[in-house]
Amino acid sequence: MTVSNAHLSLTSFLLSGCLSLLAVVSLLIDEETVGLVREYTPVLILANYVLVNLYYKLFYQGYHYQIAVRATFLGTVFSTGCLISVFASLSWMPLGLYMIIMAIFHFSEFLVTALVNARTLSLDSFLLNHSKEYGIAALASWIEFFLERWLLPEMKELWLFLLVGVVFCTAGEVLRKAAMMTAKTNFNHIVQSVREDGHQLVTHGVYGLCRHPSYVGWFIWSIGTQLVLLNPLCLLAYTMASWKFFQTRVLIEEVSLLNFFGDQYYEYQQKVPTGLPFIKGYM
Known part of the structure; x- marks a missing residue:
């Protein structure tokens, strides 16, 4: 199957x-x-x-x-x-x-x-x-792109920023998929509140670089999408909204992980950062 x-x-x-x-x-x-x-x-x-x-x-x-x-x-x-x-x-x-x-x-x-x-x-x-908020954010980015291209089409020809956006999206995509393939059956799109049989703490590969590589990848990717569209307003909004979302998400997830793995996860926390700027997680 x-x-x-x-x-x-x-x-x-x-x-x-x-x-x-x-x-x-x-x-x-x-x-x-x-x-x-x-x-x-x-x-x-x-x-x-x-x-x-x-x-x-x-x-x-x-x-x-x-x-x-x-x-x-x-x-x-x-x-x-x-x-x-x-x-x-x-x-x-x-x-x-x-x-x-x-x-x-x-x-x-x-x-x-x-x-x-x-x-x-x-x-x-x-x-x-994914969520109503995700859909609204996407719609807002489309509206900004079309309005700015209509009013100031030269704004959409700033190729250096577009190139940076492509690099961001590529890096974020690679990091997120590397996290999914490294964690394998331990990865889930939904934060788990109950530890399932066989669930193990993954600390190798990209998880040795940061505790939440899938979130870091998505964070970088989401910012990159607005650099690609050359959307200055949504670039700022996406950065702030994504940071706030992952700050809350990391706190919720790390409470569960501490309940699942106890001292093993605590020791992992002390050695490896979250990877997200100014987000320390549940310490």
Whole structure:
């Protein structure tokens, strides 16, 4: 079942993301082909999305179909982001890169969970419906981007900041997924209040660098998304909101970990920092 869920999600993502290959290939052909791709991009995206969904609707039902639908959606977002980045004007490139980054993050959350901790796998593992606050924050960032691009399009061409944002997102993504793969079955998207059988304290790998590498990765990634979009207002808001969220989250989680592991976790606390700026945790 683990391989089935992982394979299904990956296949769905790749099938719906195949338009990005068309964009790259067209650049190697001629200008006329590039023009056709630009003209018919919305039609190509919609047709590809509908056909892939129809295929999975015919061959899958229930839970597996729901996996395929979400992975197909994310693959379409990824493909659309690639096309925007390649063919749209320079001031639209931040949006294209942002879509690529978001699609990879949410898809990889599910895929990595399916591979290393299938016991906790659910549709929520995509984190598409993480929380109402998460949705509001995303919506705010989109509104800021479109307003600023409309009023001051040159703001969206500050490539040094965009590059820094890509580095932030990449580093945060790598750190978070490294944490998930290191912890394996000890990782959970939900803070646990009861210690389950087999739950062990992980202190090696990236956990030797900081106590909460998955949170540190997400914190860096979230800031990076607003650098990519070149959103100064949301950059400040995301930094403050993310810091406040993780301050509370770390306190709650470390109370549970101290209850689970006692002196073993206390000694770990003394040796390794949380990794989050100005957050000491429950000491």
